[in-house]
Amino acid sequence: MVEAKGKLVISNWQKKWKNSNILSLALLALAAAIFLNALFHLVFATSFWWLLPLFLLFGTVFFYFDSSWKIGIADVARFLNTSFPELEESTELALKPTGSLNLLERLQRQKVESILPQLPQPKEFYKRLKVGAIVFAGALAISFLLTKLPFSLQNKHFNPVKEAFDATGKPAKPEAILPEIDHFNLKITPPAYTGKSAREQEKFTISAEDGAMVNWEITTNKAVKQVSFVFNDKEKLPLKAANAEHTLWKTAKAIRAPGFYQVDLDGKMSELYQIEVIKDSPPVIRIQSPNPNSVIDYGEPQKTLLKTALTDDYGISDAYIYATIASGTGEAVKFKEQKIAFAAAFNGHQTQYQLQKLLDLKQLGMQPGDELYFYIKAKDNHNQETRSEVYIVSIADTAKLMQLEGMINSLDLKPELFRSERQIIIETEQLLKDKDTIKVEEFKKRSNNLGFDQKLLRLRYGKFLGEENESGGDPEEGNTLSDPKDFSNATKILDAYTDKHDNAEDATFIDPQTKNQLKATLNEMWSAELRLRTYKPHEALPFAYKALRLLKDLQQKSRAYVAKTSAKIAPLKPAEKRLTGDLTKIIDPVNQQDFKKQTDPYLPLRQSAALLNQLKNGAGLGASSLQILHQSNVQISSKAVSQPSVYLPAVTAFRKILANASQPKNISQEDIWTVEKAIQKMLPPVAKLPAPAQINPDQGLSNTYFQSLTRTIR
Amino acid sequence: MMTWNILVLAASFLLLVYLFWKEISRTNRLRLSWRLLASFLTVLSLVFLAVPLSFKGKKSNVSSKEILLLTDGFSKDSLNKYRNSSSQQPFIYTADAGVFQTLKSPAVHFIADLDLWRNTIPANTAIHILGDGLEEDELQNLNQTPIRFYAPELPSGIQKVNWTHRLNAGELFKVQGNFLNQTDAKVKLVLKGLNTSLDSIEIGAKRSIDFNFSTIPKQSGQAVFRLIALSGKDTIEDEPIPFSVGPSRTLKVLMLNASPDFESRFLKNWLAQNAYAVASRSIISKNKTTSDFANLNKLLLDRITPSLLENFDVLICDATAFGSLSKPEAAAILAQTSRKGLGLIFRADSSANASFIREKFPVEESNNPQKQLRLKLNDNSGMRLTIQTDHPAFIRNQPNSQALIQDETAHIVVNSKLYGAGKLILSTLNNTFTWQLSGKPAAYSAFWSMLLSKAARKISRKENVFTTFFAGKNSMVPVMLETSAKTANVKVDGTTMAFNQNPSIPFLQEATFWPKKAGWISIIENGNNAGSIYINENRDWNPIKSIKKINLTKKYTKQFAANELKKQDQQKNEAIFVSPIWFYLLFLLSCTFLWFETKLL
Secondary structure, rough: OHHHHHHHHHHHHHHHHHHHHHHHHHHHHHHHHHHHHHHHHHHOOOOOOHHHHHHHHHHHHHHHHHHHHOOHHHHHHHHHHHOOOOHHOOOOHHHOOHHHHHHHHHHHHHHHHHHHHHHOOHHHHHHHHHHHHHHHHHHHHHHHHOOOOOOHHHHHHHHOOOOOOOOOOOOOOOOOOOOEEEEEEEEOOOOHHHHHOOEEEEEOOOOEEEEEEEEEEEOOOOOOOEEEEEEEEOEEEOOOEEEOOOOEEEEEEEEEEEEEEEEEEOOEEOOEEEEEEEOOOOEEEEEEEEOEEEEEEEOOEEEEEEEEEEEEEOOEEEEEEEEEEEEEEHHOOOEEEEEEOOOOOOOOOOOOOEEEEEEHHHHHOOOOOOOOOOEEEEOOOOOOOOEOOOOOEEOOOHHHHHOOOOOOOOOOOOOOOOOOHHOOOOOOHHHHOOOOOOOOOHHHHHHHHHHHHHHHHHHHHHHHHOOOOOOOOOHHHHHHHHHHHHHHHHHHHHHHHHHOOOOOHHHOOOOOHHHHHHHHHHHHHHHHHHHHHOOOOHHHHHHHHHHHHHHHHHHHOOOEEEEEEOOOOOOOOOHHOOOOOOOOOOOOEEEEEEEOOOOOOHHHHHHHHHHHHHHHHOOOOOOOEEEHHHHHHHHHHHHHHHHHHHHHHHHHHHHHHHOOOOOOHOOOOOHHHHHHHHHHHOOOOOOOOOOEEEOOOOOOOOHHHHHHHHHHHH | HHHHHHHHHHHHHHHHHHHHHHHHHOOOOOOOOHHHHHHHHHHHHHHHHHHEEEEEEEEEEOOOOEEEEOOOOOOHHHHHHHHHHHOOEEEEEEHHHHHHHHHHHOEEEEEOOOOHHHHHHOOOEEEEEOOOOHHHHHHHHHOOOEEEEEEOOOOEEEEEEEOOOEEEOOOEEEEEEEEEEEOOEEEEEEEEEEOOOOOEEOOOOOOEEEEEEEEOOOOOOEEEEEEEEEEEEEEEEEEEEHHHOOOOOOOEEEEOOOOOOOHHHHHHHHHHHHOEEEEEEEEOOOEEEEEEEEEEOOOOOOOOOOHHOOOOOOOEEEHHHOOOHOOOOHHHHHHOOOOOOOOEEEEOOOOOOOOOHHHHEEEEEEEOOEEEEEEEEEEOOOEEEEEEEOEEEEEEOOEEEEEEEEEEOOEEEEEEEEOOOOOEEEEEEOOOHHHHHHOHHHHHHOOOHHHHOOOOOOOOOEEEEOOOOOOOOOOOEEEEEEEOOOOOOOOOOOOEOEEEEEOOOEEEEEEEEOOOOOOEEEEEOOOOOEEEEEOOOOOOOOOHHHHHHHHHHHHHHHHHHOOOOOOOOOEEEEEEOHHHHHHHHHHHHHHHHHHHHHHHO
């Protein structure tokens, strides 16, 4: 067993050495992988999971090319030979099987075996491991440092997702600022009433609330003489130098109108920046009840519920109801105005209110027949007022309905035989008053009679609708039939004895709207009659009043009221002048008018499209064409003042084009495209007007042909 | 011939004997047999140099090799297939510089001049053509040589297209054509004007559709719209559509009314406000008329005379007014229409007198009284209008008449007829002014624009300039000028050019020129601007150019087709000459040997 010990030692050492080499290679691979991963993460923002595949890759490469890990037992023996001279180059003997050795070898082997266990472990075994460990530690440290760097590399080139979109949701183009400006800062302070806090931005493009204060602070990298802003090509606002070196410039301005501006630095102009104004919209009033025109009939409670919703973008400071009560009729109309407040308190910060108010008309002092006109006025915290529509509430005036005013002048006086609606109402009220003093049967009989009268009235009006006409009791018709001449007169007999139902001729006598109203009136009359016949006169009254109101409406509809004039004219001589048919004194009228053709204000724009096409092809333009382009430029600029977000790029592009108009080669195609797109958007569609067809010139050839054709046909 | 042969033979025989004797009698007898052989060969070669050697042999009439002509648009696959299918390698030529550059193969020869080349190839050789084919002038150069054309499939793109080249302001601009999509992806065809997409259509894979785009251009003057075919993000085709929008022109209108009514009043006011010249006469009472003139000097309207009618382009009158005209007046109007092209617009009403109108346009009231008529204009726009009527009346359809406006059940509301050189139009609508009142001025102007434009007297342009569909840069472009002037001094793009007057059409003049740059080129005739023509870039309209070449070559093939190559060629017994170069070489070799041999002694 002593012999095997040497081999054991050697094999142990071989294992140790092999493992340390493998470990060192692995550490090197890991170090490389970590370092590379950190670098990639910094530049390309790759994730850390790439470590594993990178490690495998490097490991494979290292293990393939570096064969230091393929240490066999023979290599260890050789190494021991070289490093320990006392072994006398015979370490291999320890590895050979005992049986194959001769005497000399056996002796030597014994010697080797006795030395081997006492040998110290060579330091070379762990040299590579040390190197590997150091490299690994170093790589780890460097990678750690790399990941802790400020993220300057990443953002500049490979992380465009952040801040890619501006306020309008379109991808933001980076602003072009003058190179002399080192850095700048804008502070926008919205007006106090909006309740928004001040904000800062590092962009020249402004999107501010109406009346907001904007403070500019510009730092230039060298001293400049003057810095100013040019607003809408007209207004110039110089900035004030804030420090002695003339590198810090400040100014402030309140923004009230949209447009565009540019920075003027010692004569050098920057590109155009847009100013957008977010206007404060006035409050919106929505009245949910009552309807715009409502009538409170007899019997309904004299109250209206007013429900309304108020909305504003920043806050409502107050709201009132302005009510006017009109009483009286004709020239004696009296108006009384009142201002009614809502129950809720307005604090000027809330933007939405849902309000209700119960208007008690009796409390306001309204009588039947009066009308209430009201509207709501709301004010927001920017002192902008809106008024709602005027709503009308009127109380039905039953007394007026009962008056005979206006009815006396009409030609169709109702004979007493037929009770009028008014009469029915008077008698119903009398009945109700007498209810307590008369017997029940009397009450019922009178109620029934009233119902019968109402029926007669209904049938009478129904005649216009072509309904049945009961002409109760007309004795004259029967007498004519006894005349012997009429014995065989079929029509007369039929006339006397048939029950004529709906008369179709009368059905189309009046126009549809009137017919509908008449139908409604008849319905009311029927309801009144029903209740009268069922001995409930107090219920019948509202229907009767409504019927009367509708009837009055109908009658007054067809009337035209003409103002009375008190003109004194010369006495007419009708016999002399009228109906002679003498037209000799009348001269034929002749009119002549000249209308100037309105020049199309957009004509320069329409023509400049063709000129831009010429520029696209590289051709130069004449003086008149340039004039047209300048006019179009003015038009687009003025449009850009009101809609800068849409037209500002076109203004910038157009200026560039005009600057290079003498050298068309320098004009870029994108500029021309931008301007063309803006022209298409700006131009209104062309009106379609009649125009004659045009034929190509032919020196009268086709005409000659036609003439000779028609000549031969004739 | 024979004497020369005998002389040569004799002389050579003597020479041979001399040389032999010299060789034999030399002292050094080394390489004697070689020397003798060399001298013999020398003399032999001299003989055959002087007298070319020939022998009878069979020669095939048609060369066994084929000639392949490559043209633009050939595909490499078809070329390889062709090469592999034929037993021998064909001669490959190309006349197209672009193809030659791209191939850069030594097997391909470039032809500079087709005509000359045609003479060099053996007669009755069929030329096989791969690719899109040849242009018209090249086909003429081939001069009836038979060809075999392997036509490729039609290229993907716009196959046919046409558009309105000249418009007036406010008219509809139409582009119509056919697009073939040979790819596997969807293609979107867009009409773009002023860098804005105006109209578009999507075409599925492997489909051919007809497209029809229309828009009303907002610009005036010359314009170039673009037809762009997009497949995803790539632009397959981007073609220019040039056209010109002319200024709007006004008309002179005469209105005769039997009674003043809203329709005529509104029409008169509308025309006057748009700066049209209007004269209107209306009867207001017995023998009393009122005359209105707008944008026109006062004229006497009481008698309608031919000289009065010369001043106007359109006459609008009611049926009653026309019926109550006296016979000579009515005859004057009809004569002016039929001979001079005056337009007549009648407005139907219940008149008993207008038999002329009744016979031309029989009107009948409709059976079911509709409250609303839905009308459709039969013009390019196809606009739809609705109008409230109480008693609609329709015109019976007759032959030789063209319905201008119909309702949705194809009843005719406005009908038109040709009358000599002019047009008669009858309209049964009498309340078109309600469109103006109800806030639809667009409907009103569309209606009356259509009627007046159709009826008005046609005006003749002073000149008209046009060219072929594809006028390319740096190629020959013909310019055609139609003019009413007898002599024309014409400048094309600033340079005066002499135009050729067509011998049978006196108003047509032609010239050709080679434009150096693309774009609009203005033609100025006698100092006035006659118009402009558009010169395309050479990359424009490639599919259409390819199709034209394919069709031309196919047509040529139909006329001059190459017969199928017969396998047994006509063979003739012919004398075949052996080239004398061989004998020269032989002579040289033998002389060298003889000379060198002496150096070896």
